[in-house]
Amino acid sequence: MIENRYQPAAVEGRIYTEWEQAGAFRAGRPERAAAQPYCIVIPPPNVTGSLHMGHALNVTLQDILCRFERMRGRDVLWQPGTDHAGIATQAVVERQLLERQQPGSRKMGRDAFIRRVWEWKAESGGTIINQLKRLGASCDWSRERFTMDDGLSRAVLKVFVGLHRAGLIYKDKRLVNWDPTLETAISDLEVQQVETRGNLWHIKYPIEGSDGFIVVATTRPETMLGDVAVAVHPHNERLKHLIGKTAVLPLVGRRIPIIGDDYADPEKGSGAVKITPAHDFNDFEVGRRHGLPLINIFDETAALELTDNDDFLAGVPASAELDATLSLHGFDRFTARKTMVERLEAAGLIDKIEPTQHVVPHGDRSGAVLEPFLTDQWYVDAKTLAQPAIEAVREGKTAFVPSQWEATFFNWMENIQPWCISRQIWWGHQIPAWYGPDGKIFVAETEDDAVADALAHYVDIEEVTPEDGHDIAADPARRARFANEYLHRDEDVLDTWFSSALWPFSTLGWPDQTPELKRYYPTSALVTGFDIIFFWVARMMMMGLYCTGKVPFPVVYIHALVRDATGAKMSKSKGNVIDPLELVDKYGADALRFTLAAMAAQGRDIKLSEQRVEGYRNFATKLWNAARFAEINGCATVEGFDPRQAKETLNRWIAHETAKTAAEVTEAIEAYKFNDAASAVYRFVWNIYCDWYLELVKPILTGPDGEAMSETRAMVAWARDQILKLLHPFMPFVTEELWAVTALSKRDSLLALGKWPSLEGIGDAKAEAEIGWVIDLIAAIRSARAEMNVNVPLPLLMVHVGDHVWDRAQRWSEFIMRMARISEVTRSPIFPRGAVQLVVRGEVVALPLAGIVDLAAERARLAKEMAKADADIARIDAKLGNPNFVARAPQDVVEEEKEKREEALARKARIAEALERLKGAE
RNA sequence: GGGCGGUUAGCUCAGUCGGUAGAGCGUCUGCUUUACACGCAGGAUGUCGGCGGUUCGAGUCCGUCACCGCCCA
Numbered sequence: 001m002i003e004n005r006y007q008p009a010a011v012e013g014r015i016y017t018e019w020e021q022a023g024a025f026r027a028g029r030p031e032r033a034a035a036q037p038y039c040i041v042i043p044p045p046n047v048t049g050s051l052h053m054g055h056a057l058n059v060t061l062q063d064i065l066c067r068f069e070r071m072r073g074r075d076v077l078w079q080p081g082t083d084h085a086g087i088a089t090q091a092v093v094e095r096q097l098l099e100r101q102q103p104g105s106r107k108m109g110r111d112a113f114i115r116r117v118w119e120w121k122a123e124s125g126g127t128i129i130n131q132l133k134r135l136g137a138s139c140d141w142s143r144e145r146f147t148m149d150d151g152l153s154r155a156v157l158k159v160f161v162g163l164h165r166a167g168l169i170y171k172d173k174r175l176v177n178w179d180p181t182l183e184t185a186i187s188d189l190e191v192q193q194v195e196t197r198g199n200l201w202h203i204k205y206p207i208e209g210s211d212g213f214i215v216v217a218t219t220r221p222e223t224m225l226g227d228v229a230v231a232v233h234p235h236n237e238r239l240k241h242l243i244g245k246t247a248v249l250p251l252v253g254r255r256i257p258i259i260g261d262d263y264a265d266p267e268k269g270s271g272a273v274k275i276t277p278a279h280d281f282n283d284f285e286v287g288r289r290h291g292l293p294l295i296n297i298f299d300e301t302a303a304l305e306l307t308d309n310d311d312f313l314a315g316v317p318a319s320a321e322l323d324a325t326l327s328l329h330g331f332d333r334f335t336a337r338k339t340m341v342e343r344l345e346a347a348g349l350i351d352k353i354e355p356t357q358h359v360v361p362h363g364d365r366s367g368a369v370l371e372p373f374l375t376d377q378w379y380v381d382a383k384t385l386a387q388p389a390i391e392a393v394r395e396g397k398t399a400f401v402p403s404q405w406e407a408t409f410f411n412w413m414e415n416i417q418p419w420c421i422s423r424q425i426w427w428g429h430q431i432p433a434w435y436g437p438d439g440k441i442f443v444a445e446t447e448d449d450a451v452a453d454a455l456a457h458y459v460d461i462e463e464v465t466p467e468d469g470h471d472i473a474a475d476p477a478r479r480a481r482f483a484n485e486y487l488h489r490d491e492d493v494l495d496t497w498f499s500s501a502l503w504p505f506s507t508l509g510w511p512d513q514t515p516e517l518k519r520y521y522p523t524s525a526l527v528t529g530f531d532i533i534f535f536w537v538a539r540m541m542m543m544g545l546y547c548t549g550k551v552p553f554p555v556v557y558i559h560a561l562v563r564d565a566t567g568a569k570m571s572k573s574k575g576n577v578i579d580p581l582e583l584v585d586k587y588g589a590d591a592l593r594f595t596l597a598a599m600a601a602q603g604r605d606i607k608l609s610e611q612r613v614e615g616y617r618n619f620a621t622k623l624w625n626a627a628r629f630a631e632i633n634g635c636a637t638v639e640g641f642d643p644r645q646a647k648e649t650l651n652r653w654i655a656h657e658t659a660k661t662a663a664e665v666t667e668a669i670e671a672y673k674f675n676d677a678a679s680a681v682y683r684f685v686w687n688i689y690c691d692w693y694l695e696l697v698k699p700i701l702t703g704p705d706g707e708a709m710s711e712t713r714a715m716v717a718w719a720r721d722q723i724l725k726l727l728h729p730f731m732p733f734v735t736e737e738l739w740a741v742t743a744l745s746k747r748d749s750l751l752a753l754g755k756w757p758s759l760e761g762i763g764d765a766k767a768e769a770e771i772g773w774v775i776d777l778i779a780a781i782r783s784a785r786a787e788m789n790v791n792v793p794l795p796l797l798m799v800h801v802g803d804h805v806w807d808r809a810q811r812w813s814e815f816i817m818r819m820a821r822i823s824e825v826t827r828s829p830i831f832p833r834g835a836v837q838l839v840v841r842g843e844v845v846a847l848p849l850a851g852i853v854d855l856a857a858e859r860a861r862l863a864k865e866m867a868k869a870d871a872d873i874a875r876i877d878a879k880l881g882n883p884n885f886v887a888r889a890p891q892d893v894v895e896e897e898k899e900k901r902e903e904a905l906a907r908k909a910r911i912a913e914a915l916e917r918l919k920g921a922e
Numbered sequence: 923g924g925g926c927g928g929u930u931a932g933c934u935c936a937g938u939c940g941g942u943a944g945a946g947c948g949u950c951u952g953c954u955u956u957a958c959a960c961g962c963a964g965g966a967u968g969u970c971g972g973c974g975g976u977u978c979g980a981g982u983c984c985g986u987c988a989c990c991g992c993c994c995a
Contacts, residue, residue, distance in 0.1 A: 002957090004957075004958065005958090005960080006960095193994085193995080359995090402938095404926075404927085407925085407926075408925085408926075408993075408994095411925070411926095411993095411994080412993095412994080415994090530992095530993090531993095534993095561992090598935095598936095598945095598946085599934085599935075599936095606935095607934070607935090608934090609933080609934055609935095609946095609947080611933090611934080611946085611947050611948085612934070612935090612946065612947070614947090614960075615946055615947065615960090616946090617960065618958095618960040618961090619960090620960090621958065621960050621961090622957090622958065622960080622961085624957090624958080625957040625958035625960095625961085626957065626958080627957085628957050628958075629957035629958080630957085631957090632956095632957065633957090671938095673938090675935095675936070676936090679936080679945070679946095682945090682946095683945090690957085690958085691962090694957075695962095698956090702956085779963095779964095782963060782964065783963090783964065783965090785963095785964090786951080786952070786963065786964040786965075787964075787965080789951090789952080791952080791953085818955090819955095821955090871942095872942080875942065876942090879941095879942095879978080879979075882978055882979085883978085884977095884978040884979090885978040885979070886978080887978075888977085888978045888979090889941080889978055889979075890941090893941060893978095893979095896941085897941085900942090
């Protein structure tokens with residue numbers, strides 16, 4: 001006997017093990033060799049990660065799709081894996097070293113540190129995978145990949161070298177967003193612009209050969225040490241006469257030109273701006289336009305670097321002022337700012353200090369204030385790669401769902417900037433570039449290839465004799481020595497997203513033409529959050545098209561972000577994450593999954609409420625008890641049972657409703673409307689199957705044995721089985737468990753590998769009409785007696801009804817008596833005095849309540865109905881009285897309104913009669 | 923500054939051909955009805971943010987304003 005409560009904690013682990021042991025999630029199961037493939041690649045979570053609500057939503061939706069397609073018979077590959085997450089992981093391990101008071105990464109050295117990270121990955125990298133399993137994710141774990149696996153790393157090298165040869169990866173010296181705490185460059189996307197309160201310092205720069213000053217306004221006075229010019233707008237009436245003159249940079253003594261450039265907005269600040277090309281993106285452009293030098297005044301940690309800084313000292317005469325400034329060497333930028341402002345104030349060079357609100361770039365990982373920094377970095381020519389991706393979306397080869405995201409995608413792709421892909425950290429794919437003693441760069445997939453290229457080059461320029469070149473090339477030991485002595489590999493690693501961009505095909509074996517690649521690529525859909533459209537989706541599109549010539553997926557389903565109570569994005573650094581596993585522990589994975597699916601309406605963020613999860617836990621219990629009811633009543637799956645052959649109207653009706661629901665659920669999942677699918681199956685299970693079918697079926701199941709009983713038992717079990725299937729993608733654990741425990745003999749297969757209901761052609765409008773009437777009648781009686789507070793059993797009179805209605809009433813009398821507490825159903829030609837009138841689908845029935853009923857209550861009830869009828873009539877009359885409506889509205893709409901009017905009038909007349917009779921009863 | 927989304931019942935949210943507003947939770951009333959109190963039955967609750975327009979008809983389309991949020995600069 002089934003227990004009366006479903007206990008998720010006791011079941012989920014066991015069920016998951018069964019799935020894995022059966023290889024249920026394995027792609028390429030032999031019996032599906034001829035099936036159509038279906039493939040989703042998981043957005044690889046960080047190995048550092050632990051499951052948060054965003055993962056839970058993301059994984060639930062993918063699992064729904066995968067389980068759905070698997071049940072539809074397709075050969076499903078849900079490709080799992082994790083991302084090495086360069087900066088994040090390196091930071092975690094470094095923090096750990098610090099906490100344990102062990103030597104830091106720099107002290108350990110590169111190789112030791114990387115070994116340390118691998119060790120860390122080995123011991124805790126599996127955490128997130130186990131958490132995904134707890135949610136029920138049906139990934140093919142045998143194919144789990146990691147972005148730093150050998151195979152994937154090979155793909156990375158191949159793409160890097162290929163893009164470099166094609167001129168689409170290049171090295172460039174330009175300003176990058178520099179994170180001074182992580183001491184690495186980051187990409188534009190990793191910059192968070194934060195609205196910050198600050199000051200606008202107005203500083204007076206003396207003008208050479210006069211007593212005058214030009215006042216520049218800046219939010220970053222410390223960068224003035226790198227100033228190379230002052231700019232004013234050429235049309236600035238007040239200041240344009242200064243163009244061509246020279247200013248003397250305070251604290252330094254550098255002579256800098258005053259130039260005309262329309263970047264200097266006359267309305268802003270003082271109208272004049274200092275130009276610091278090495279420390280400001282806009283100034284960099286201004287400097288380039290005017291051929292100005294670049295003076296970098298910071299080191300990698302954004303501390304001042306002044307002594308021995310030739311650029312800084314060039315052309316600056318020695319002075320006490322300069323010496324004082326040089327003493328700031330090594331100061332942090334913010335300390336330097338404070339000191340410098342004090343000195344300027346003392347010198348009377350601060351014109352004013354204006355409080356201001358401005359945006360300051362911060363690193364999204366470290367939270368540090370970023371510094372525009374002049375460095376050599378590797379870039380991807382994203383503009384070129386973006387073109388085919390833009391085309392593909394425009395042509396519909398890849399569609400976003402909801403489609404509004406396409407605008408976001410285009411907007412970014414059309415304005416895309418070069419992608420800085422080098423990072424000055426150690427954990428990641430080391431850039432396959434080797435430098436020769438002359439600075440020549442050799443990019444190759446292996447060191448051996450680089451050596452070969454280098455030898456060819458140095459023979460070519462006669463640094464190495466052809467004979468030596470030949471000898472070195474022929475001898476592995478000498479090649480290694482040559483590499484060691486003459487070549488130096490680039491220290492940097494690639495942006496994590498570089499390898500993620502290859503994920504849809506690198507996980508399938510690319511660059512080898514593996515059977516998996518052939519079968520599952522392009523994948524079938526991508527499911528992800530909008531926050532990584534730029535980071536990941538766009539880059540997969542670019543790389544996929546470049547490397548394989550095909551879009552990596554035809555559909556990108558963009559789901560909502562699960563936000564915290566204030567609507568802020570949940571993130572580890574903010575510490576505002578809700579732990580989904582706590583909810584799983586408390587209510588079960590199925591309840592959480594169903595909640596997320598039900599709330600996954602397109603285009604809206606999710607604020608999760610625990611009450612909702614509790615409600616769907618109750619739903620699982622309801623389902624559980626429905627199965628228990630079936631078991632108690634001997635309803636077991638009948639092999640080969642065909643619902644189309646059912647004779648009982650009630651059974652034909654539930655078959656009809658089941659088929660309708662199956663169609664709704666199927667259609668909704670196909671359209672990625674997970675919430676519609678969830679509510680359709682919820683409503684059916686609870687409000688149709690449990691509330692009505694199982695209740696109506698009770699007299700049959702407790703009645704005498706016979707054909708009706710056996711057919712009904714079979715139908716109860718059949719409908720339950722359909723429910724388990726329809727619900728399985730949403731609630732895999734409880735449905736799988738019920739699939740097993742409700743079986744008399746072992747089922748053919750696990751439910752996870754079961755067949756999705758395909759119930760076309762099961763429909764019965766007549767059954768629907770008949771059972772619909774019974775339901776409406778019972779509801780009307782219940783409502784009336786509740787309103788009048790009558791609990792005793794009552795007879796039901798069918799008042800001057802036609803024969804076929806009477807027949808129907810008799811057919812269902814037993815059911816009506818049971819469910820509406822009716823003592824007997826009889827036919828009456830007249831309406832008895834003092835009876836309560838109900839109208840159900842146009843037929844009048846009466847509850848003889850003379851002496852029982854509270855006349856005042858009944859009068860009130862009728863008055864309420866009368867008011868509603870009047871309101872309906874008034875509304876329809878207003879419509880039909882409008883000649884424009886009759887003339888312009890579609891004919892069927894007008895007809896419908898006329899019918900409604902007739903119905904409302906008839907209703908009103910009956911209510912009037914009833915009120916009349918009530919008077920007679922008094 | 924540019925763009926996007928939101929504003930619907932006390933709360934959280936559905937409502938994708940324009941045709942009399944829905945769910946869950948909460949709330950109120952009544953129930954030891956032989957699966958389930960994580961339950962059953964019944965009830966109440968909305969100038970669909972404001973204003974204007976299109977239309978026979980607008981929560982739904984257009985314009986505008988307000989507030990909230992996000993993305994980009």
